[in-house]
Amino acid sequence: MVNSLKHLCMALEPVLRKVVRCNINPSPHSSLYIYSSKTHSSSSASSASGLQLVFSSKLSLPIFTGTKIVDAGGSPLQILLADTATGTRMDNKVKVEIEIEFTDNSSWIRSRKFRIGARVVRDGGRGLRVREAMTEAFIVKDHRGELYKKHHPPMLEDEVWRLEKIGKDGAFHKKLAAEGVNSVQDFLKLSVVDPLKLRKMLGAGMSDKMWEVTIKHARRCELGNKHYIYRGPSYCLTLNPICQVVNATISGQDCSNLDISGINKVSSLQ
Numbered sequence: 001m002v003n004s005l006k007h008l009c010m011a012l013e014p015v016l017r018k019v020v021r022c023n024i025n026p027s028p029h030s031s032l033y034i035y036s037s038k039t040h041s042s043s044s045a046s047s048a049s050g051l052q053l054v055f056s057s058k059l060s061l062p063i064f065t066g067t068k069i070v071d072a073g074g075s076p077l078q079i080l081l082a083d084t085a086t087g088t089r090m091d092n093k094v095k096v097e098i099e100i101e102f103t104d105n106s107s108w109i110r111s112r113k114f115r116i117g118a119r120v121v122r123d124g125g126r127g128l129r130v131r132e133a134m135t136e137a138f139i140v141k142d143h144r145g146e147l148y149k150k151h152h153p154p155m156l157e158d159e160v161w162r163l164e165k166i167g168k169d170g171a172f173h174k175k176l177a178a179e180g181v182n183s184v185q186d187f188l189k190l191s192v193v194d195p196l197k198l199r200k201m202l203g204a205g206m207s208d209k210m211w212e213v214t215i216k217h218a219r220r221c222e223l224g225n226k227h228y229i230y231r232g233p234s235y236c237l238t239l240n241p242i243c244q245v246v247n248a249t250i251s252g253q254d255c256s257n258l259d260i261s262g263i264n265k266v267s268s269l270q
Contacts, residue, residue, distance in 0.1 A: 050084040053118050053133035056095075064143045068101050069116075079118050079133055106140040113137040153220040156185040156241060163187065164217040165210045172202055188218055188242035 056078040057071035071077055079096045080089045098118075106114050119132035151162045160176050160183055161168040179201055181187055190198045199211065206214070223241050230237040238247035248255040 050131075051128060052082050052084050052131035053079050053120065054082045054089065055116075055118075055133050055135055056080050056089070059116075059135055059138060061138060062149065063102070063138055063140050064149075065102050065105055065140060066143045068099055077116075081130070084131070102140045104140075105142045106138075111137070113139055150217070152217075153222055154184045154218065156183065156188075156221060156223070158184045160184060160187050163214050165206065165214045171205060175201055175203065184218060184221055185241060188221060191215065191218065192243045 055071075057073060057075075059077075060070050060072050060074060063069055069077060076097045076099055079098065080091055081095075082089045096118075100116070102114070106112050115137050116135045117132055120130045148161075148168050150164055151158055154162050159168075160166060160181055161170070161173045163184060166172045166176070176182070176187070181190060181198075181201070187198070202211070221242075226241055227246065228239045228241075230239060234251050236249040237245055240246050
């Protein structure tokens with residue numbers, strides 16, 4: 001069995017490089033491109049009694065037309081050989097990287113979802129069957145929707161409509177813009193300096209549940225390492241980019257180890 005598996009793994013390398021296929025029902029208005037593949041292999045064997053191809057990670061969602069499909073970590077899709085008897089993945093035997101993209105969305109089929117599958121066309125004549133790999137079902141959206149998608153995590157310089165529950169040119173977006181809240185940084189600064197004003201600005205149309213979703217998304221923003229100094233007659237405050245106090249010196253006393261969470265309002269720095 002060990003020798004058979006060894007020969008099979010060696011035979012799979014050139015086969016998988018050429019025959020990774022996506023098992024999606026064809027449409028006269030769509031096609032799937034496989035641009036390239038890279039294969040890494042080793043001749044070491046395993047004592048497996050059954051083999052299956054598997055995708056190394058889940059897909060990164062959402063997926064848009066004309067955009068290369070990657071895994072949840074942002075890397076090209078990888079197909080590995082797995083031992084179904086032990087549940088282990090034989091990364092050092094066969095590993096294929098593929099680059100694919102869709103030219104049409106999935107709205108034309110009844111389920112409105114696609115799956116990507118990969119199978120071995122032949123098993124090297126060794127009498128061992130390798131089961132196919134299959135992704136979870138997913139929706140492919142038109143690339144024009146990518147222009148309006150939310151960022152996870154958001155960036156300070158992102159326009160404020162990139163936050164969840166705030167649609168581009170929607171009612172909340174217009175209300176915020178009218179008050180000079182145009183970026184995610186503006187939104188976060190006001191949420192620190194005067195959260196009640198920000199909440200009132202959005203109005204009753206934004207429910208408490210929606211508010212929590214928006215605030216939670218905004219707070220995932222990466223703030224970076226930039227800090228600002230605000231000085232007064234007897235104090236010096238160090239603020240992060242969204243006006244949170246990270247250090248305070250009052251009357252010459254360093255208050256770094258004290259509770260400074262009660263300092264709620266500070267001047268907004270540009």
